[in-house]
Amino acid sequence: MLDLKFIRDNIDAVRANIAERYMDADLDLVVRLADERTAAIKALEDQRRRRNEVAQAMKAKLGDAERQALIDEGKALKDAIAGLEARLSEVEIELKAAHARIPNMAHPDAPRGKEDKDNLEVKRVGEPTRFSFEPKDHVTLGAELDLLDFDTATRVTGTKFYYLKNQGVILELALTRYALDLLMAKGFMPFSTPDLAKTEILEGIGFNPRGAESNVYQLADEDLCLIGTAEITLGGYYSGRTFSKDELPLKLVGLSHCFRREAGASGQFSKGLYRVHQFTKAEMFIYCLPEDSGRYHEELRAIEEEIFSSLGLPFRVVDTCTGDLGAPAYRKWDLEAWMPGRNGGEWGEVTSTSNCTDYQARRLNVKYKDDDGKNQYVHMLNGTAIACSRAIVAILENYQEADGGVRMPPALVPYCGFDRINPK
Numbered sequence: 492m493l494d495l496k497f498i499r500d501n502i503d504a505v506r507a508n509i510a511e512r513y514m515d516a517d518l519d520l521v522v523r524l525a526d527e528r529t530a531a532i533k534a535l536e537d538q539r540r541r542r543n544e545v546a547q548a549m550k551a552k553l554g555d556a557e558r559q560a561l562i563d564e565g566k567a568l569k570d571a572i573a574g575l576e577a578r579l580s581e582v583e584i585e586l587k588a589a590h591a592r593i594p595n596m597a598h599p600d601a602p603r604g605k606e607d608k609d610n611l612e613v614k615r616v617g618e619p620t621r622f623s624f625e626p627k628d629h630v631t632l633g634a635e636l637d638l639l640d641f642d643t644a645t646r647v648t649g650t651k652f653y654y655l656k657n658q659g660v661i662l663e664l665a666l667t668r669y670a671l672d673l674l675m676a677k678g679f680m681p682f683s684t685p686d687l688a689k690t691e692i693l694e695g696i697g698f699n700p701r702g703a704e705s706n707v708y709q710l711a712d713e714d715l716c717l718i719g720t721a722e723i724t725l726g727g728y729y730s731g732r733t734f735s736k737d738e739l740p741l742k743l744v745g746l747s748h749c750f751r752r753e754a755g756a757s758g759q760f761s762k763g764l765y766r767v768h769q770f771t772k773a774e775m776f777i778y779c780l781p782e783d784s785g786r787y788h789e790e791l792r793a794i795e796e797e798i799f800s801s802l803g804l805p806f807r808v809v810d811t812c813t814g815d816l817g818a819p820a821y822r823k824w825d826l827e828a829w830m831p832g833r834n835g836g837e838w839g840e841v842t843s844t845s846n847c848t849d850y851q852a853r854r855l856n857v858k859y860k861d862d863d864g865k866n867q868y869v870h871m872l873n874g875t876a877i878a879c880s881r882a883i884v885a886i887l888e889n890y891q892e893a894d895g896g897v898r899m900p901p902a903l904v905p906y907c908g909f910d911r912i913n914p915k
Contacts, residue, residue, distance in 0.1 A: 492590055492591060492593065492850060492853050492854055493505065493590075493593055493595065493596070493850070493853075494853065495521075495525055495590070498518070498521065498522070498593070499522065499525075502518065502522070504596070505518060505593065505596070506518050508594065508596050508597055508813075509593065509594065511597060511603050511813040511814070512594050512597065512813050512814055512816060512818075513605050513813075513814040514592070514594050514818065515592065516589075516592040516593045516594065517589055517592070518593065520589045521586065521589045521590050521593060524582055524585055524586040524589060525586060527582050528579065528582045528583060528586055531575060531578055531579040531582055532579065534575055535572065535575045535576065535579060538568055538571050538572050538575060539572060541568060542565065542568045542569070542572065545561050545564055545565050545568065546565070548561055549561055549562075549565075591694065591854075592818075594816075594817075594818040594819075595818060595819055595820060595821050595847065595848060595850040596821060596848075597813045597816060597821065597822070598821050598822035598846075600810070600822075601810060601811065601812065601813055601816065601822050601823075602810055602811075602812040602813070603812065603813050604812035604813065604814055604815070605812070605814035605815075606812070606814055606815055607811075607812070607815050609812040609814065609815070610809040610810065610811050610812050610815065610825065611809060611810040611812070612807050612808070612809050613808050613809065613810050614796075614807060614808040615805075615806075615807040615808075616796065616799070616800055616805065616806055616807070616808075617800075617803075617804070617805030617806065617829070618805055619805055619829045619831070619836060620805060620829060620831055620888075620889045622831070622891075622893075623893065624893045626831045626832060626888065626891060627832060627888075627891060627895075628762075628763065628831075628832025628833070628888060629763055629764060629830075629832055629883070629884045629887040629888050630762060630763040630764075630832075631832075632832075632887045632888070632891055632895070632897060633659065633763070633764075633887065635895055635914065635915065636657075636658075636895070636896075636897065636912050636914065636915065637656055637657055637915055638655065638656055638657055638658060638659030638662075638887075638912070639653055639654070639655065639656065639659060639763075639764070640653065640654040640656060641653050641654075641763070649768075651753060651766070651767045651768045652767065652768055652769060653764065653767060658907070658909065658912045659883070661907055661908065661909075662883060662886070662899075662903070662907060663771060663879045663883065664906075665903045665906035665907045666877050666879050666882050666883070666903070666906075667746055667771065667773050667877060667879065668906050669798075669877075669902065669903060669906050670744075670773040670798060670876040670877040671744060671746065671773060671876075673794075673797070673798065673801075673876075674744045674773075674775065674794070674876060675744075677742075677794065678742055679742045679743060679744040679775065680741075680742065680743050680744070681743075681744050681745075681746070682721070682724075682725065682728075682743055682744065682745040682746070683745070683746050683747070684718075684721045684724035684725065684745045684746070684747045685718075685724055685747075686717060686718055686747055686748045686750070687710070687715045687716065687717060687718065688715070688716060688718050688723050688724055688727055689714055689715060689716075689727075690709070690714050690715070690716060691714075692723060692724075692726070692727035692730065692855070693707060693716050693718075693723055694854065695726070695727065695730065695851060695854035695855040696722060696723050696726045696727070696819065696851055696854070696855070697817065697818050697819035697847070697850070697851060697854070698716075698719065698723065700716050705752065706719060706751050706752050706753065707719060707751075707752065708750050708751075708752060717750035718747060718748075718749065718750065719749050719750060719751045720747070720749050720772060720774055720873075721745030721746070721747040721749075721772065721773075721774035721776070722774055722776060722873040724745060724747065725743050725745045725774065725776035725873075726776065726851055726855060726871060726873070727855065728743070729741070729778060729855075729857050730855040730856060730857060731855070731856050731857070732857055732858075733857075733858045733859065733860060733866055734778070734857075734858070734859040734860070734869065735859065735860055736780065736859055736860065736861070736862070738859075739778060739779050739780050739783075739859060739869065740777055740778060740779035740780070740783065740787065741777065741778040741779075742775070742776075742777050743775070743776045743777070744773055744774065744775050744776070744876060745773070745774050745776065746771070746772075746773050746774075747771075747772060747774070748769060748770070748771055748772075749769065749770050749771070749772050749878075750768060750769050751767075751768060752768065753766050753767070753768060763884065764880040764881065764883060764884050765830075765833070765839060765880070765881060765884055767880055770878060770879060770880035770881075771878075771879040771880075772875065772876075772877065772878045772879065773875075773876040773877045774873060774874070774875060774876065775791055775794065775844075775873065775874040775875070775876050776871070776872070776873050776874075777791065777871070777872040777873075778857065778869050778870075778871055779869065779870050779871075779872070780859065780869070780870065781848070781849065781867070781868075781869070781870045783870070784846050784848060784870035784872060785846065787846075787872055788822065788824075788844065788845075788846040788872055791844040791872060791873075791874035792808070792824045792844050792874070794874070794876070795824075795826050795842045795844060795874060795875065795876070796808065796826065798842075798876060798877065799826060799828060799841065799842070801900075801902045802882070802885075802886070802900040802902055802903070803889075803890075803900050803901070803902075804828050804829070804885050804886070804889055804900075805828065805829040805889070806826050806827060806828045806829065806838075806841070807826075807827050807838055808824055808825070808826055808827075809824070809825045809827060810822075810824065811823040811824065811825055811843070816845075817845070818850075819845065819847040819850045819851055820845035820846065820847055821845075821846045821847060821848045821850070822845070822846050823843055823844065823845040823846075824843065824844050825840050825842070825843045826840070826841050826842040826843070827839055827840050827841065828841045828881070828882075828884075828885040828889075829885070829889065830884055830885055830888050830889075831888045831889060831891075832884075832888045833884075833888075839881065839884070839885075840881070841875070841878060841881045841882060841885060842874065842875035842876075842877075842878065843874070843875055844872070844873065844874030844875065845872065845873055845874070846870070846872050847870070847871050847872060847873070848870050848871075849868035849869065849870055849871075850871075851871045852868040852869045852870065852871050853868055857869050857871070886899075886900060894914055895914035896911055896912055896913045896914050897911065897912045898910065898911050899911060899912070
């Protein structure tokens with residue numbers, strides 16, 4: 492979340508940022524509640540101070556009338572303090588909820604716009620794949636090669652679930668191990684994280700676990716949610732921790748299942764594996780000093796580019812517009828791979844990387860001691876290494892051949908143990 496002092500000192504800029512992000516946040520309510528909390532704390536301190544004075548006065552030699560007056564005042568103070576404590580608790584709850592709705596500030600260079608069509612392409616690697624035959628989409632390829640089964644998954648679990656089969660399973664394992672090996676060589680510590688997290692951790696990261704618009708599965712009668720990304724569990728790993736400067740940066744990569752409700756997602760652009768309720772992902776995460784987060788954001792983007800370049804997949808990089816950033820991100824880069832089966836050939840998002848500055852760290856209370864020994868908030872960044880479902884879409888569709896088989900990217904062959912999936 493944004494620092495309240497920063498909000499007060501930059502209220503016009505914060506108001507403009509909310510508008511540019513097209514978010515529903517009541518800035519005036521936050522300021523009013525913050526003032527009310529300050530006034531309530533002062534009144535409470537004054538009443539407690541007076542209660543202590545009355546208690547001290549009761550120790551003196553007093554007449555009956557004086558003693559009774561102090562007793563009566565003490566009772567009144569007790570009731571007043573209880574009322575102030577109750578009101579302060581209410582105000583703090585209201586303030587926390589309203590404050591949490593204010594998004595992070597956006598990078599000055601982030602494109603201003605409402606949705607993904609307003610994102611700005613900044614780089615392209617490779618050109619859209621061309622075929623001498625009519626290419627198939629991954630759904631058709633997956634069925635014909637006996638790699639994917641959506642129909643049975645719908646019967647067993649529901650729509651937007653799937654079974655991976657045969658070489659499809661090996662391909663997913665190959666992708667995760669390939670990404671982990673590459674990242675461990677760059678100093679990232681590997682984790683296999685829980686697939687569940689407490690509500691407070693999701694809220695700290697910036698996910699909304701409740702409400703009709705939530706993309707989160709919440710367990711009934713439990714303060715637990717299925718995670719949508721290992722960003723949640725990796726970000727929560729050091730919650731409440733204060734680091735020394737020489738412990739930073741910390742570079743982590745987490746392997747997890749990811750669960751998303753994807754409410755309302757349907758149609759040509761969401762079919763098959765592209766938008767599903769469950770998938771496997773390797774997620775990068777960095778804790779660092781504030782002055783370093785810009786260059787580490789570029790490092791995460793470069794790693795994503797390296798992975799997809801080495802897989803031989805055409806992709807482009809886009810600078811994500813303010814309306815598509817999400818509340819925690821200061822700036823976000825998306826990689827979009829070419830998907831020949833997507834509406835006759837379209838770019839489709841396969842990774843993203845976000846610099847969330849200290850927005851998540853303030854919520855999760857992750858700090859470091861600066862050179863003066865003062866506690867400051869770290870910066871936190873995240874980035875997709877491999878989201879297996881979408882990477883498989885891109886591989887199947889770009890590496891398909893005229894006979895219906897699919898070649899494997901050369902970089903994955905040592906991990907797969909085969910260089911081609913042959914037609915049945």
